[in-house]
Amino acid sequence: MARFLLRRFFASLIVIFGVVTLVFFVLRAVPGDPVESILGEQALEVDKQALRDCLNLDEPLLVQYGFFWQDVFSGTLGELCDERGVTVAERLIDNIPATMELALAAMFFALLLGIPLGIIAALRPYSWVDNTTAVIALGGISIPNFWLGPMLLILFSLTLQVLPNPGSEVAGLTALVLPAITLGTALSAKLMRMTRSSMLEVLHRDYVRTARAKGLPRAKVILKHALRNAMLPVVTIIGLQFGALLTGAIIVEKVFARPGVGTLLLDGIEARNYLIVQGCVLFISFVYIIVNLATDLFYGFVDPRIRYD
Amino acid sequence: MILPRFRRLFALTTGGPNKFSFLAYFGMVFLALVAFVAIFAPWLAPYELTHMDVTRQLEGPSADHWLGTDENGADVLTLMIFGARVAGLVGISVVSICATVGIILGAVSGYFGGAIDEVLMRVTDILMAFPGILLAILIIFITQEPSLIAVIGALSVSGWAGYARLVRGQVLALREEAYVKAARALGLPTRKILFGHVVPNSLAPVIIQATFGVAGAILAEAALSFLGLGPQDMTSWGALLDQGASYFLLTAHLAIFPGLAIMFTVLSINFVGDGLRDVLDPHALTRS
Numbered sequence: 001m002a003r004f005l006l007r008r009f010f011a012s013l014i015v016i017f018g019v020v021t022l023v024f025f026v027l028r029a030v031p032g033d034p035v036e037s038i039l040g041e042q043a044l045e046v047d048k049q050a051l052r053d054c055l056n057l058d059e060p061l062l063v064q065y066g067f068f069w070q071d072v073f074s075g076t077l078g079e080l081c082d083e084r085g086v087t088v089a090e091r092l093i094d095n096i097p098a099t100m101e102l103a104l105a106a107m108f109f110a111l112l113l114g115i116p117l118g119i120i121a122a123l124r125p126y127s128w129v130d131n132t133t134a135v136i137a138l139g140g141i142s143i144p145n146f147w148l149g150p151m152l153l154i155l156f157s158l159t160l161q162v163l164p165n166p167g168s169e170v171a172g173l174t175a176l177v178l179p180a181i182t183l184g185t186a187l188s189a190k191l192m193r194m195t196r197s198s199m200l201e202v203l204h205r206d207y208v209r210t211a212r213a214k215g216l217p218r219a220k221v222i223l224k225h226a227l228r229n230a231m232l233p234v235v236t237i238i239g240l241q242f243g244a245l246l247t248g249a250i251i252v253e254k255v256f257a258r259p260g261v262g263t264l265l266l267d268g269i270e271a272r273n274y275l276i277v278q279g280c281v282l283f284i285s286f287v288y289i290i291v292n293l294a295t296d297l298f299y300g301f302v303d304p305r306i307r308y309d
Numbered sequence: 310m311i312l313p314r315f316r317r318l319f320a321l322t323t324g325g326p327n328k329f330s331f332l333a334y335f336g337m338v339f340l341a342l343v344a345f346v347a348i349f350a351p352w353l354a355p356y357e358l359t360h361m362d363v364t365r366q367l368e369g370p371s372a373d374h375w376l377g378t379d380e381n382g383a384d385v386l387t388l389m390i391f392g393a394r395v396a397g398l399v400g401i402s403v404v405s406i407c408a409t410v411g412i413i414l415g416a417v418s419g420y421f422g423g424a425i426d427e428v429l430m431r432v433t434d435i436l437m438a439f440p441g442i443l444l445a446i447l448i449i450f451i452t453q454e455p456s457l458i459a460v461i462g463a464l465s466v467s468g469w470a471g472y473a474r475l476v477r478g479q480v481l482a483l484r485e486e487a488y489v490k491a492a493r494a495l496g497l498p499t500r501k502i503l504f505g506h507v508v509p510n511s512l513a514p515v516i517i518q519a520t521f522g523v524a525g526a527i528l529a530e531a532a533l534s535f536l537g538l539g540p541q542d543m544t545s546w547g548a549l550l551d552q553g554a555s556y557f558l559l560t561a562h563l564a565i566f567p568g569l570a571i572m573f574t575v576l577s578i579n580f581v582g583d584g585l586r587d588v589l590d591p592h593a594l595t596r597s
Contacts, residue, residue: 018435023447030451142576144528146535147568150554154561243440251532255554266536269450281447288440
């Protein structure tokens with residue numbers, strides 16, 4: 001187990017090294033002068049030179065790459081070198097809570113809908129309940145979130161007027177409902193399918209039959225004996241899909257005009273500020289790598305049958 | 310080697326215990342319709358692609374404009390018919406590129422193992438550490454005005470890794486099979502063993518993944534277009550939806566119709582993919 005942990009950890013370090021290197025060199029391939037695209041062509045030569053000095057752009061590429069690692073290790077992800085004197089990390093920290101709130105709410109919605117429906121479908125395979133949930137699940141996977149969002153807005157905000165418009169003053173939980181549903185639908189559909197197939201497999205196992213035969217209440221057999229064992233692959237899906245939630249948040253934040261890391265990234269692209277783009281991309285992939293690692297370790301931890309070698 | 314396999318595949322989809330369900334047929338018919346519309350777009354579209362009537366912006370559906378007009382007064386139906394071309398081109402090109410690169414690299418990696426395998430798998434690890442369209446967004450940022458080619462390229466850069474992993478796993482298992490050992494004992498050249506015997510037998514899961522991959526590529530292109538990062542030289546469904554989302558307070562039609570087109574196309578591909586999985590992989594639980 002310790003060897004597995006160590007190997008998995010080092011593999012993640014290699015991946016982080018690769019991601020940082022790839023992001024650095026891809027963004028240095030942007031044509032044109034990065035200083036001009038940040039400040040605009042009309043900017044004064046003095047300002048341009050000041051920014052160039054601040055960003056170390058006159059140094060050779062490999063030296064810049066070294067400075068970049070320094071920024072990554074120090075956790076600042078680089079100075080923005082504007083008049084406010086903030087770092088990329090500080091801009092990110094301002095935006096992370098909104099994105100996390102959205103992602104967690106979407107996750108909550110997906111769990112709340114996906115797992116119970118998956119269980120019900122598995123208990124009555126090939127019945128009308130099962131067929132209905134199968135169609136819902138396939139629909140949920142096929143509906144693009146950038147379409148579901150506007151449709152929910154048209155229905156609930158404009159026509160029924162039960163939930164607030166995006167950008168309106170109403171804050172709090174009601175403003176989070178539609179974005180969370182929009183972001184969580186695809187995940188809930190995947191969880192539904194996964195829970196169903198995993199439960200179906202477990203329900204035929206001997207220990208479930210034994211539990212039933214010794215007269216345990218049906219609910220207890222399903223929830224305690226079967227569900228606990230069926231949840232392992234579902235947990236993996238939840239972990240692996242967290243990255244999809246983060247990229248999905250870029251779209252959902254745009255649909256609902258919410259602040260967040262996605263909005264920061266899109267604003268950075270719009271302003272052609274490669275520092276912001278670089279910071280957001282690194283942040284999202286780092287979170288993804290860490291969550292994947294955590295899922296792997298958790299999986300080994302909760303299921304002692306799994307042997308890593 | 311490949312053609313008789315496809316003929317057998319076709320026979321399996323139309324007869325036998327796992328033949329295509331109603332939904333899979335529905336998907337095939339719908340996709341055929343989309344392909345027809347995409348190919349004959351100039352003859353089917355009610356207006357020229359360049360037609361704009363600035364006096365009739367953002368109008369709802371009417372006799373002149375069945376699906377209404379967009380922010381420039383262009384006919385939405387016309388734009389959507391031409392948008393089918395973008396969806397089809399992106400879906401097919403991205404999957405063809407990714408599957409070809411993935412099959413070759415994955416097969417080589419799995420068959421030879423060693424240092425090649427180690428390096429290649431670390432590269433796929435790195436590419437797969439970017440969730441979803443994030444790497445594509447990063448690559449498109451380099452191009453100031455992304456073209457259709459640039460979008461296809463950006464989506465392919467991140468897409469081949471999954472196929473390589475899949476084929477590698479298959480090849481690892483297959484290279485120990487008796488018929489592969491027999492081919493080696495007969496003294497066949499490695500290239501022939503690998504691409505004549507091993508790879509064709511590893512293709513079933515690749516075909517399934519490629520089918521779902523077409524849907525994924527279409528969705529990814531639409532998402533990029535929705536974010537304003539799609540092809541600037543052609544009209545795509547995602548770009549129309551982007552307009553629709555900006556104007557949904559004024560009019561709903563512009564958000565509804567392109568989204569329906571995307572959804573039904575993706576749904577149809579998924580139906581066909583599920584059907585193919587049942588045919589090609591009888592062990593898999595249906596709808597797993």
